[in-house]
Structure formats: structure tokens, C-alpha cells
Amino acid sequence: MDNAATTALSGEVLNAMMPVMTECFGNASSIHAYGREAAAYVEKARAQVAAAIGAAPSEIVFTGSGTEADNLAIHGYALRNKKRGNHIITTTVEHHAVLHTCEALEKQGYEVTYLPVDEYGLVTKEQVEAAIKENTILVSIMFANNEVGSIMPIEEIGKLCRERKIAFHTDAVQAVCHVPIDVNAMNIDMLSISAHKIHGPKGVGALYVRKGILIEPLIVGGAQEKRKRAGTENVAGIVGLGAAIEIGVREMPNAMAKVKALRDRLIDGILSAIPEVKLNGHRENRLPGNVNVSIRYIEGEAILLMLDINGIAASSGSACTSGSLDPSHVLLSMGIPHEIAHGSLRLSLSDYNTDEDVDYVLSKLPEVVAKLRKMSPLYNG
Numbered sequence: 001m002d003n004a005a006t007t008a009l010s011g012e013v014l015n016a017m018m019p020v021m022t023e024c025f026g027n028a029s030s031i032h033a034y035g036r037e038a039a040a041y042v043e044k045a046r047a048q049v050a051a052a053i054g055a056a057p058s059e060i061v062f063t064g065s066g067t068e069a070d071n072l073a074i075h076g077y078a079l080r081n082k083k084r085g086n087h088i089i090t091t092t093v094e095h096h097a098v099l100h101t102c103e104a105l106e107k108q109g110y111e112v113t114y115l116p117v118d119e120y121g122l123v124t125k126e127q128v129e130a131a132i133k134e135n136t137i138l139v140s141i142m143f144a145n146n147e148v149g150s151i152m153p154i155e156e157i158g159k160l161c162r163e164r165k166i167a168f169h170t171d172a173v174q175a176v177c178h179v180p181i182d183v184n185a186m187n188i189d190m191l192s193i194s195a196h197k198i199h200g201p202k203g204v205g206a207l208y209v210r211k212g213i214l215i216e217p218l219i220v221g222g223a224q225e226k227r228k229r230a231g232t233e234n235v236a237g238i239v240g241l242g243a244a245i246e247i248g249v250r251e252m253p254n255a256m257a258k259v260k261a262l263r264d265r266l267i268d269g270i271l272s273a274i275p276e277v278k279l280n281g282h283r284e285n286r287l288p289g290n291v292n293v294s295i296r297y298i299e300g301e302a303i304l305l306m307l308d309i310n311g312i313a314a315s316s317g318s319a320c321t322s323g324s325l326d327p328s329h330v331l332l333s334m335g336i337p338h339e340i341a342h343g344s345l346r347l348s349l350s351d352y353n354t355d356e357d358v359d360y361v362l363s364k365l366p367e368v369v370a371k372l373r374k375m376s377p378l379y380n381g
């Protein structure tokens, strides 16, 4: 129930990676047969990633993670295009890979507008339009939110950015293989991908960079990835990403219809079985696998621990990952009060989840909530 954090590696993906982790150990930059074989694996994967989003293989740069792809897109573009302007537009609900990159750029003299979101975690094309200034060079808006699953109006924003000749980056880590993506139809200039969110291996990602969009490398020291990302290629990881995205896009229509049905049953079941629960995010316009609810009078962490005891892995918007007890910046941005944001629970499904999984959660969660509420000084029944 925590597939937005990571997913299980697909057996088919593992099989694709195996030869590269055993007999085919060449360095993709070597000119001998071992190297050429490794390079061929990398180029096959590049074509797979490109095909999944309607790009050309030459427009794909492999990275060490989705986080690195976000850093490379925003930091790399800002550095390279500083002469044209220093203003960037993003939103308050981005992943920290985007937010912290923008904050770092602010310290270097860039100017960043963080667009506020509505109660569903969404921004509009009109908001972006109103924020554009003379010196705006880049708009970075996530495709789908990792906490509440809201899907942004990417096609409209892409069209606007193209008309205004401003580069458009989207963090599509949660959207790839969950919703259809076409970088040309959607006028996307840069797009971030991560393998481990789509049943691929951890530690590998990709950035789509449209032909003609220039970025400064952040990692130097070699000519790999057309000098956009130095370092000997993680060939096995790259092969895993290529296989995962090809399978994910191929299976998407069936897999996502199934996941959506599981999600809806989970949402309806939770809302009807537990009193004083609110769904966070939009009822329809959300990722097929995302459920996020606020359960009043109790703490997200407490629910997580009790679910964990029952063998259910979930996540909370109030996750104190950095030792901070601040509730989720996404939920707060949506105008959800602190005390309600603290009681948030995210259940995120993949196509590996089953009807039995949903039944099991629905059999345990009401019990867990009732038990915690009984102990809560805030709850009087």
C-alpha cells in the first residue's frame, strides 16, 4: 500500500537486467566488443524510454534517480540560460527534489514564484500566465502529485509555455506508466522519470530534454550521455528502466483500469466505514493508485505503526522523515488545517495489488482507527 514510495521489481525487468549483471560487464564507453555490447544495451533502453513518451532516443539523458533528473532539468537549464533571464515558476506542492533545487537557485540570485494550489492541490494555466514576467525562463510543474495524486493541466500549461517561448519542465515520476504521456502533443520540453516507481530498479532515472533545449551538466568528468551527465553508465539499471517503462506503458490500459477499481473500492470503503474521515485531493482527477485521507483526532504516525503491526505498509503526509513533525507541505498548501493534516494517511496501489489486499485493509483500518481514537484525548466519541 506504499507504491508511491517505491514498487516491487518486476520479474520480467530482472530477467532483462540479468545478462548485464553477469556476463556482459563491459564499460559502455570502451571501443572493444565488451564495450560495444554494453553500449548496445544502453541504446536499446534509450529507445524504449523515448518510445514510452513519444520522444526521440537522442533526447533521453540517463541519471542516477528521479531526484537527479529534477536537479539537472531545473539547475542545468537555469545555469545555461541565465543570460536570457533568472525567473522560474513552480508550485508549492512539488516534490522536494524540485522545491529544494529552486530554493538553492534563489540563494544564487535566481527569482522563483511558487504558485499556490486550490483545495485539490491543482494550479491553473491562468495562474501560470499571470506569473510570467519579462525575465521568466522556465516553468516547472509536476505532472501528478506524489501525496494526493492530483493531475495538473499539463497540456494547457505546455501550450501556454510554448506560445510564450518559455521552457517547460514536468516532474512526471508519479505519472509515467499511470497516465498517457506524449511530450510533443503536450509541448513538454523536459520531463523527469524514475525507474523504481514503475517496477524498475532503484538508483536510475532519466531526463527527457527536447532537441534544442540547452542545459549545463551538473556532474562533469566524462563525455557520457552527450556530456550532459558524466560517469560510467549504470548499464544494468538503465536496462531495467528501459524494460520497466516499456512493460508499464504496454500494460497501462488494463493495469490502470484494475488499479483504479481497487482505489475506488478503497476510498468508498474507508469513507463509509470510518466516521469523520475526509478524502484529500480530487475524487476523479487523481492518479489511478492514489488514496489519501485525513482521519480526525488521531496522528498519521500512530496509524502507520498500527497498520505496520498488521502487515500493512502505508505512508503519512505527516511523515517525520527529517525528524521534523511538520505536517505535509502539500496538505498545508491545499488549505488543510494542521490538526487535520497530521491525521493523514496515504495508501498507494500498484497493479501488483489485489482485491484481497483491499479487503484486508478495509477489515483492519476501521479497527485501528477506533482503537487509536479511544486513546485520543481529542476524541470524545
Ligand SMILES: *Cc1c(COP(=O)(O)O)cnc(C)c1O
Residues within 6 Å of the ligand: 004, 005, 064, 065, 066, 067, 068, 070, 095, 097, 142, 144, 145, 146, 171, 173, 174, 194, 195, 196, 197, 203, 204, 205
Ligand atoms: C519519488 C519521486 C521523486 C524522486 O525520485 P527518486 O528516483 O526516488 O530520486 C521525484 N518526484 C516525485 C514526484 C516522486 O514521487
